[in-house]
Amino acid sequence: MDAASVMKLRIFSNQYYEFINKFVKSDFENSKMLGKFYTDLSIAKRLITDLLSQYEFPIGSNRIRIIDPFCGDGRLIKLLLLKIADIDVFKTVSLEIVLWDIDQVAVEKAGNEIKNIIKETSLDAIVNTENVDAYVLYASEEKKFDICITNPPWCLLKPQKIFHDRCTLQEINEYKKSVALYDTYIKSEFPLSQPTRKFGKWGTNLGRTGAEVLLRLMAPKGICGLVSPASLFNDQVSVTLRKWIFDEHRIYSISYYPAELKLYGPADVSSVTAVIGTGKTDTFFTTKIFGLEHNYETKILDKDEFEYVKRNQYTLPLETGFGMFNILRHLEKLPTVLDFCTENDFTFVRELDETRVTEKLSGYGKIGFAKGYMVDRYQFQADGLFLNEEKVVPPNTIKGWKIVWRDVSRNSQKRRMKATILPPGHIVGNSLGAICNMDERKNGLLKILLAVMNSMVFEFQARSHLVSNHVSAGVIKQLHVPYLTKEKKLQKLVDNRMIGKNVEWEIEVYVAKLYALTEKQFFAIVSRFDFSNNEIIELKTIAKQYY
Known part of the structure; x- marks a missing residue:
């Protein structure tokens, strides 16, 4: 880790996470506070299949770098390696697997399990794990990874009332200062991910900044796989980030999973997976809208439909489905x-x-x-x-x-x-x-x-x-x-x-x-x-x- 990253961790990041780790009383509280929503395995497998179907294997390269900057239990990398092990061309290169996470126990366990997979599949690969904050360390590794895949934290950065009954006033004030300091850093480092409107002082969404981290780690000819709340492609406050994703990257596919599927335990949240590469999004990316039986409808946007998306703040009609575009275009001619x-x-x-x-x-x-x-x-x-x-x-x-x-x-x-x-x-x-x-x-x-x-x-x-x-x-x-x-x-x-x-x-x-x-x-x-x-x-x- 370079000196600048070490300094940023010490000043902006460590205080916040140290407080969380000290005062949460259960794994459930920890997961809720830090936005840990582990990816459903069926979703992860589909995402990896979609990602590898679009990946252009680098001719003449003898090494491929792969990263999950918010690795958690490492399931995305594990499934990716098991899939790669069945593809002959990956056996001709060495793989460097990089895992980052703020949870030291989780990242070390994930690293050990991935080493076992490498041994079992006879892949030529090494694993590097770091107990680190990806929002800080990413800057020293920008544009250096061929395959990036992650499910970042799904939470807003703001003080939580849960600590009021278990901490002293001084501790609460120190906590609020640490949140404010971390928020100041995130806002300055990731302006594209900041909401266009906030209600009150807070509003930084770590899921949005996590998506930006992932894309900034991608090498010039690399590819990314992202798991995210569906609101990334549909809310009213992420327009700047969506425009950057569409205009400065190539979206290959987006899959939508409704909340009714209950893929994240009791959480009532809809989600998307997206495969994104370098380049610029043209009018022909694939969308899949999944139903309650895991059936899905597939849509490839044509030019007119893509123009409709851009006119409407780059939002995608995920819940209604893309088959209704003709009706949406009819309605758009009417007053608001x-x-x-x-x-x-x-x-x-x-x-x-x-x-x-x-x-x-x-x-x-x-x-x-x-x-x-x-x-x-x-x-x-x-x-x-x-x-x-x-x-x-x-x-x-x-x-x-x-x-x-x-x-x-x-x-x-x-x-x-x-x-x-x-x-x-x-x-x-x-x-x-x-x-x-x-x-x-x-x-x-x-x-x-x-x-x-x-x-x-x-x-x-x-x-x-x-x-x-x-x-x-x-x-x-x-x-x-x-x-x-x-x-x-x-x-x-x-x-x-x-x-x-x-x-x-x-x-x-x-x-x-x-x-x-x-x-x-x-x-x-x-x-x-x-x-x-x-x-x-x-x-x-x-x-x-x-x-």
Whole structure:
């Protein structure tokens, strides 16, 4: 290790990891704190197969360097070597295997197990293990590895409340300083991986910086295999990193695995694997969208589809599937929610921070408090909580009518959009998104917007952007809505639905017609939702009245 890396480790990295190791009380806590999500073996094998199918063996070379900078238990390298052992051309060269990890026990154990594999397969290879922080050491090894493969930490770098009850105030302050110092280093070293927006001071995503580390280690004619949360290719804050990946590298393939597969134990998270090389991404990279039975649909993007991806912040419609591109391109011609709200003086609002929210509430009062669990589709169930006006001055928007929707909505839920309208006299916590109308005369338009936001067509768009569990205002703003006018019939349907009448299927069909979708296009969208045969039959019966 060079002197600069040693200095950076001592100043920026060691304090943070030493604190974690000292005060966590179990392997589970350690894994949660450090974002350890070990790669499912079936995913790892597919990734390695895809990687080796694209690897151009260097003619005339007598050595190949391979690295996993966040090796964990070494499973990716183990599986890679077992696959390589069956390929004759790799038997003509020597291999240098490099393993890095901050967990000394794990990296040493992985190194020993890999040495046994080398012995069993008679590969000409050596193994070098280092108990080191890849975010620091990478700089001395940039562009030096032929094959890079990893699953980096999946976590945000921020102080964790878990330590508050087990550490002294001085220890907590030292911990916060170590996090801040490490975060300062990461931000300066990996500006491409920094989120475009942060809520509060923190926001550095070590999974994103880990992807950047991997690509920076790749030699000029090398290749990488990456395991990542799917949000890398789909969120609203990694646009700069995605643009760099697409424009400065060649993406060979991306495979998407939905959260419902439960590949990471209890964690409700969708994931991707990507094979990336040097060069520039053209329009012909392969995508695979896996289903719940590990079946998958394959798509090779054409030029128009690739241009659509670039126009939409380099996001990929992973959850909806690439077979729906024609519908997405049709919808993209329509105005956005933000366009509609701007035209009608509706505003996106955040009214009450729910941090230590119990201190801001009371069991009585004039202003009702609304939180995520109280909201369902077209429904609101108050929980007897009110704003304590002696502690908080209410914003003026409590006098308005608001569309509110749940901010947290899991991939596994049947319907992810759950929105309703609140009358004046309510304040909204940040577990809800909110759009406010201060002009009662425009409530008809607000009801129509509610019908659109609760529709399958709208949620279909949202799912093409949502891979995390958050339905953010940033996503909602960019989704497309029909050219909306005061549709009296639709307003009446919404009124009826909000008092509990069974008219939701009719609202769905009505909204699909407003979007100018054909019956075939509408039911293509319906097929992406988990409805029973009886529900589909009922929906088709109502659709016949409109098509």
